[in-house]
Amino acid sequence: MIVKVKDIRVEKVAAMTLFALLLLCLVSVMFTLVRGQPDSIEKDLDIDCKWNGAPVSANLKWTEPKENPAATTNTDAGSKTSQSGTTNTQANTASTNTQQALMLTGMASGAALVGGGTLAVKKKLEGSSSSEQETKQAASTSTTSSTPQTGTSSAGARSGREVLEPHQDELKSSIQSQAPKQSQTSTQSQSSTQTQQSEQSNAQNPPKDNGSTSTASNILASAAVTTGQLWMQNHTNTTSAQAGGTQQTAQVTSKSTSTSTSQNIGLLASSSSAAQIANEMWPQRQKELEQLAKQRSDLATTFSTPSYSTGLASSFTSATENTWARLQGFSSALSNGLAKAGAVVKTYMPYIVPAVIATIVLISVLICPPVAPAVTEAGMAGMGMSLGGAGLVGAGVGVGVGYGIYQLHNLGIMNYPQQPGFEAKHTQYIQQSTSEIKDEKGSGTYGVDPAKEQIDQADIGKDKIIQGEKHEKVRERAEAWLKEQDEPVLRRDKAEPDPEKPGKKLSQYGLPDISTKHYIVECKLGEDIELTYADSQKQNYMQLAERVGKRLVYWFLRHPNPGSRWWQIIHELEEWGCIIVYGDE
Amino acid sequence: MDRIVSTVILLSVTIALAVFLSTYYTDFVNLFMKYEEISFDYAYATVRNGQAEIVLNFRNTGQGKLTVVAIEINGADLEPTSNNPFPLELPYGTNARLRMHASQDTFRSGVTYEVAIRTDSGGIYSRTVVMP
Numbered sequence: 001m002i003v004k005v006k007d008i009r010v011e012k013v014a015a016m017t018l019f020a021l022l023l024l025c026l027v028s029v030m031f032t033l034v035r036g037q038p039d040s041i042e043k044d045l046d047i048d049c050k051w052n053g054a055p056v057s058a059n060l061k062w063t064e065p066k067e068n069p070a071a072t073t074n075t076d077a078g079s080k081t082s083q084s085g086t087t088n089t090q091a092n093t094a095s096t097n098t099q100q101a102l103m104l105t106g107m108a109s110g111a112a113l114v115g116g117g118t119l120a121v122k123k124k125l126e127g128s129s130s131s132e133q134e135t136k137q138a139a140s141t142s143t144t145s146s147t148p149q150t151g152t153s154s155a156g157a158r159s160g161r162e163v164l165e166p167h168q169d170e171l172k173s174s175i176q177s178q179a180p181k182q183s184q185t186s187t188q189s190q191s192s193t194q195t196q197q198s199e200q201s202n203a204q205n206p207p208k209d210n211g212s213t214s215t216a217s218n219i220l221a222s223a224a225v226t227t228g229q230l231w232m233q234n235h236t237n238t239t240s241a242q243a244g245g246t247q248q249t250a251q252v253t254s255k256s257t258s259t260s261t262s263q264n265i266g267l268l269a270s271s272s273s274a275a276q277i278a279n280e281m282w283p284q285r286q287k288e289l290e291q292l293a294k295q296r297s298d299l300a301t302t303f304s305t306p307s308y309s310t311g312l313a314s315s316f317t318s319a320t321e322n323t324w325a326r327l328q329g330f331s332s333a334l335s336n337g338l339a340k341a342g343a344v345v346k347t348y349m350p351y352i353v354p355a356v357i358a359t360i361v362l363i364s365v366l367i368c369p370p371v372a373p374a375v376t377e378a379g380m381a382g383m384g385m386s387l388g389g390a391g392l393v394g395a396g397v398g399v400g401v402g403y404g405i406y407q408l409h410n411l412g413i414m415n416y417p418q419q420p421g422f423e424a425k426h427t428q429y430i431q432q433s434t435s436e437i438k439d440e441k442g443s444g445t446y447g448v449d450p451a452k453e454q455i456d457q458a459d460i461g462k463d464k465i466i467q468g469e470k471h472e473k474v475r476e477r478a479e480a481w482l483k484e485q486d487e488p489v490l491r492r493d494k495a496e497p498d499p500e501k502p503g504k505k506l507s508q509y510g511l512p513d514i515s516t517k518h519y520i521v522e523c524k525l526g527e528d529i530e531l532t533y534a535d536s537q538k539q540n541y542m543q544l545a546e547r548v549g550k551r552l553v554y555w556f557l558r559h560p561n562p563g564s565r566w567w568q569i570i571h572e573l574e575e576w577g578c579i580i581v582y583g584d585e
Numbered sequence: 586m587d588r589i590v591s592t593v594i595l596l597s598v599t600i601a602l603a604v605f606l607s608t609y610y611t612d613f614v615n616l617f618m619k620y621e622e623i624s625f626d627y628a629y630a631t632v633r634n635g636q637a638e639i640v641l642n643f644r645n646t647g648q649g650k651l652t653v654v655a656i657e658i659n660g661a662d663l664e665p666t667s668n669n670p671f672p673l674e675l676p677y678g679t680n681a682r683l684r685m686h687a688s689q690d691t692f693r694s695g696v697t698y699e700v701a702i703r704t705d706s707g708g709i710y711s712r713t714v715v716m717p
Contacts, residue, residue, distance in 0.1 A: 047670055049663040054691040056663060058656065060673070062681035 040064070470557055474523035478514055478555045481581070487516035496520070496548050509544035510537060520545050521553040526560040526582075534569055542576055553579040619648035623702060623710040626680075630698065630714040637692030641683045641700055641712055651675040652705040656683070659699050672705055692716050 040063040047058040345352075479489055492514060495507035514521035522541060524530055545552040554573055559582050560566035570580055626642040639658075645651040653673045656663045663685075665671075675681060685692075685700070692698065694716050701711035 045670055045673070047663070047665055048667060049665045051658055051663050051687070051691065052661055054687060055666075056658075056685055056687040056691060058663060058686075059684040060681060061684075062675055062679045064676040064679050 470525050471523055474525065474555055474557045475513055477583075478521045478523055478553070478581075482514065482516055482519065482521070485519075487519055489514055489516055491515040496544060499548055506544060506547065509540040509547075512541065512544070515550075518550055519553050520548070520550045521555055524554060524556045526556040526558045526566060528561065528564055528566070531565055531569075534566070538569055538573060542573075542578070545578075551579060552577075553581060555581045556583070558583055621649075621651060621704060621706050621708050622647040623651065623708075625710070625712050628700065628712040628714050630692070630716045632689065632694075632717060635689070636686050637689050637694075637716055639685045639692065639698060639700060639714055639716075641702075643681055643683070643702070643710070643712075645675045645677055645679045645681075647677065649677055651677075651679070653702055654705050655703040657699075657701040657703060657709075657711075658685075660701075 042061065042063050045060045047060065049056055049058060475492075482489060491512075493511045494515070495505040495511055496509070496515060498504040498506050512520045513523045520541060522537070541552055552573070554570070556566075560570070574580055622645070624644050624646045626644065628639075628641045630637065630639045632638070651674070653675060654671050683700075683702075697713055697715050699711050699713045701709045703709050
């Protein structure tokens, strides 16, 4: 019997391999930590040497951690020196702390291994039945040797039944597990089972008609044998095949007059597609089954039927007293047992392999300390690979989190204020402007006419425009005063020429309002709104006036408001020597 | 059961990774930050039992092991007459004491001796003593 298990559960392999790797890494890390313990070893090295031809004996004593590679070097040096007959000695006062720590490490690792293995075995035992079923389902093909189909006897059948009774529950559960997959098949099986149950109930009653019983019992016996063969030949195959065998039992029963039914079923059972063929043939068989039921009711016969004829149990020896048949049955049982053992071992392989690896590692660490550094390096290499994987996982997690946040934002799940659209913004702006205008004017209601509102806004704010009408008024007054001073205006709102570099302009200092031969006049309204650039402008004009050798004049339309910062600027300008003029002064 | 096992495995892997990373990165940083240093605790010269003795006590206070390749006195190497124990590796934190005995004709009274320890990195760490 060849059983091909084509489905190896990768997740179990991965989990147990991960467990083994973890153990390996823990061992290596703990071993490294143990090695790194500053367990001091005193060393003493005598060196006979010469200095300038004169003998000098030197002695070096030092302490160093145990397990350090340097210890090996020094030991070698000491041994070489000892071989040469000199007085070099090394007294290693190694304490037992490191050994104890090493033992504890091994014990902890062993305990972890045992614990993990126990968990795995327990888990496996808890799910053993399902695992076996899965294994059976995973088996795709099988080839069997045919078994004798004749020579049925009740004794042999009973022995076969006793052997196979333990499998009945398993077979039942298998059939039940297949029920949802094949509704039709399930129905058929139930019909068949009902029929067989009626047979069983009949079997419990004493026979009334021996003549009819013999025929029917022969038919059912052959059917039972065939069913048993089916089960044995296919008990490692898919459960659907078993269901198919059960269906074929019904088929055999219905075709009670056909002598070739058993052969057909045997051929079908030897094929893994028995269930499929049975399903295809079912419409015909259903009719035959109905006829059989009618026939049964008409006959109203009772007959003795072994319980294994229910289709749930079967015989693998065909229940003969023949020696050859017994041998074949034994070999069949043996092959079945081996196959089962193989399947079980294969099931446990994901646990066995890492356990063996971990055991080898532990043994190498505990028993062969020289191998330990190599094992440690291997562990570190494994950890390096894990590190790379962890980095990738971390990057993936980061990308995932970022994408998740992005999605949350888009979905509006986050408490994030939704930005208004263009239309909403525009409407909001108009409403806000209208509200401001309404508040400032104090009365009146404005519509949604933006043009009129803007005109009104300009009317309201025109006095605040620095270069507006009032500014021009100041300029006119200043020019009038300059005219009185016989100072013709040379430039208006233009940069002063650089006296040192003809043709160059000192535009970096700004554009004074009025420039004459002796004056630079800056016109101001005296409003606080002008204070924004007043400081920097003041500094620029003061430097400009110094550079071009002119007098700076600040002409204000009116006095600034009391407390305004203008007064501080004015004070600084006066301190510097600037002429300050207010209004018509 | 699966969740418990998975959780235990994940937690264990996380702890192992954390331990490993902390150890690994500490060593990784130290790999590029290593420097060599010897600190002399004391050094003296004396005469004992009719022999001159120079004693130096020093520690490897660098970041890694220290490889002594030679010991010099006033610029002249001490030449081993048998097998050369150098290079001699002194791990980090090693506390060492070097004693040198010679006749008083070799280490003469009143002479200043500069004892230097030369390492494989080219460093020379010296201490001066005056023979009484």
